[in-house]
Amino acid sequence: MAPKSRDDLLQGTLDMLVLKALALEPMHGWGITERIEQWSDRVLQVGQGTLYPALYRLERQGHVSSAWRTTENNRRARYYALTAAGRRHFARECDYWRRLSHAINLVLETTIA
């Protein structure tokens, strides 16, 4: 099998960011990309090669639902919305992430006497 790409490693993280982006209001794929880029001061560039698979996966897992809606510019777009299960999942993931990053920070900030 091919070695796991960096994208693969960050997969769990991407799911969390997508859920976060949808926590405010339903949004289409492009909007999610923009939102994450904005919030991260353009540090995080979401690859389309992973965004759409992630959305389809989250939908299959029941964390998001989707429907066609019309944008402000009168174009048809697929809007994704967080489900109740997705909200709970997001809370769990955030909690886990905070504990993990806290732990990693502790390790990194340890000064060696």
Next chain:
Amino acid sequence: MARPETPGGRRPAGPDDPVDHDARLREEIAFHIDQQAERLVRQGVPPDRARREARLRFGGVEGVREATRDEQRAAWLFDFGRDLRFGARVLRRSPVFAVLAVLTLGLGIGASTALFSVVDGVLLRGLPYPDAGRLVRLYQVNDDGTTGGPPRQSSRVSEPNVLDWRRLTHGFSGIAEMAQWGDMPIAGGEQPVMARRTVVSREFFDVMGVAPADGRVFRPEELQEGAAPTAIVSHAFRNRAFAGGPVVGKTIRIGQTAYTVVGEMPPGFDYPGETGVWTPREIQALGQQSRTAHNFQAVARVADGVSVRQAQAELSAVSRQMREEYGSTTWMVDAAAIPLLEQLTATARPALNLLFGAAIVLFLIACTNVTNLLLARAAARRHEQALQLAVGASRWRLVRQVVAETLVLTAAGGLVGVLVAAGAVRALLSLDPGSVPRLADVALNWPAVGFAIGASLAAALGIGLVAALRGRDADLRAVLADAQRSSASSPSRERARQVLVVAQVALTLVLLAGTALLGRSFLSLLGVEPGYRTAGATVLDLVRPRGTGAEEMQRQWQFQTALMDRLAAMPGVEGVGLASGFPLGGADYSTGRYYEMTRVDEFQSYADIARLGDRALDRAGQAGFRVVGGDYFRVMGIPVLEGRTFEAGDLPDAPHVAVVSEAFARDRWPDRDPIGRFIQFGNMDGDPRGFRVVGVVGDVRELSPETPPGPLFYVDYRQRPGHASGFSIVVAGPESARQPQVMQRIVRDLDAGLPVTIHSIEDAFDAALSGRRFNLLLIMVFGLAALALATLGTYGLITYLVAQRTREIGIRMALGAGTASVMRLILGAGLRLAAVGTVIGVAASLGLSRLLDGLLFAVSATDPAAYAIVIVATIGAVLAASLVPALRATRIPPTESLR
């Protein structure tokens, strides 16, 4: 190179498609790119450049669609369906490969499915009796006090022992006695027919758990000494004798006795051994008090809640206790309960296991061959795959595609396999050697089809995974960079192909070793001197039931003498003889215990022998008791070694004389002259008169050419006609003198109602070898098919290797390498594979030689000569397969390397 075909090809988005994720995704992607372009325009990029830029930023659309699709299970299945269709399309583009692979797989799957049908029908499928797993045959284990050999298992049991088993054991719900009295003419129907008659005790039908389909079982009042004789008949007997008409209430006649038919068994029930008529044991006296008269067999049903093992343990304990109680008045030292199915199939089991194993090996060889073909194709399709990767197909996708392609192949192979198996099963049934029980019941049924499907799936999985994983190229860039050259190869794939060829050679060698060993066994069997004539004679088998008493006996031997005289009077006949136990399939092979006497009337009864106590054992021995007459020894070509044979004067009232076989003389009188010695053998026919030995004749292998000759004791048909009503008459002479119609007429003239079977002695001898010939033929077919496949596989690989090294060889030749050194290079590659495969194959064969137990004759399972032949044949085949590509290599023009 073929145009690459994109597996995830365009597909019209049907509005009614419930899972049309593809159309949805395309729209989403289009929207995404538009938005990106709009943003770029807002940032000041010209519109046309913005669109291009947006599309570029999005990246490989195909890859996104691929990855997204992988996230959907339903779509995954849908895609696999598309992979299958794609696989079928690809295979259609290379029909030679596809046909070759499908036929190879069909052969392997077909052979193993056919043999599975046989194994399933003969060995595995339960017997057609209720709860048949509880049915057992009871065997006595008898000591061999006379020869000092180890105790032997015998299916024949004595009645007092059976009565004690019934009384002392609790693990059986019933123990039935049976005595198979063989084929006899039975009258009363539309015409007299030959049918097998079995005498059974009252427990029999309960034990078997089968009731008459019409009529009833025997009533208690019919099961008493002297009761009016009754009979139950088989369905097949009714059809033959009564043309399918009603039989219950009719009267049938066996010899002089009339039996009223009270029941007819359901179709298919003919236990034991094609019985046509069952008659009750109890109408005859129950007074068989001798524990050494072994006139019955016993079948029993293990009681509910008792395991066969427990019943066996109890029987064994009880029997050993009986031995302590009865001492040497019984020969039984122990007893065994053997499951009926096991007992019925014991003789066929080793051969069938071996043949099934051979079929599986052939199946494996077929699989390796197809794997090899697929790997070769994978090499040819590398660029196609590389292009697919470049346009965004995932590696997993390519693996899936190969698996799908394999699945198409094995599915077709399985279909062909079922057809092959259907033909093979029919061929097997027509070859029926008569040595395999229940073979007639074998059919290509659902379990067999299930086996074929299982084999196909296993093949698909095995072949597909190996081909997909081994065939995958780790480095895409290398492939593309290399795209112009034909010599591209991946070392790991080449190694995989070599491993496969080595495996093939090894598996083939295993099959060939089995073939060679069985073949040599067969040849040594043909070389065996059976001790009697095997050609140039005709055998008439007759059964003429008779009553008891001196008058009846006289009528019988006078009839036999008259018949022999009439046959001998046919012009050209060289001699006529008679035997009760004719070699190779005669009716009566009874064996018993005799005692040597110091004078002709020393022992008149068992009491006289018992008085000697343990000293009687020194006088005792085991031998076969054979009734012969006429010119038997001369006609059969059995040499007279000493003394004389029977003469006209050896009439019933003259002193009784006997002729013994060489083995008998050697056993009994290793260093004394047998002539003039006295033997008491009256337990065989109930006549207490002693014998004087007057001659010694050569040994014969009477059961089959492979059974070593045992000690035989011959008596004259007039003095001691024996119990059996069946006898055979041999007529020797040129074929023109032995016209079956003429002989049939002679028999009919003397006794109009007497059925007679006429066959040549060649046929009888042939039939004795047919089981072995059947096994040999099958394994030979497997061996040769394996050799052909392995040769093909090697040829394919070497050809491929030569193609890989075309440049190298061209350069070598340009630099002055001779034809010989190029040949050496290529043949050396083949030889290395052959050598490794041979070593592994020989080791595996030696490890598996246990499978040949009981199937070899006069050849050891490690016979060096057989192995030498096989090794030479295998290496020779591999070299031959390498020769053509090697010769082709020497003709490579040096300029080839410059292209």
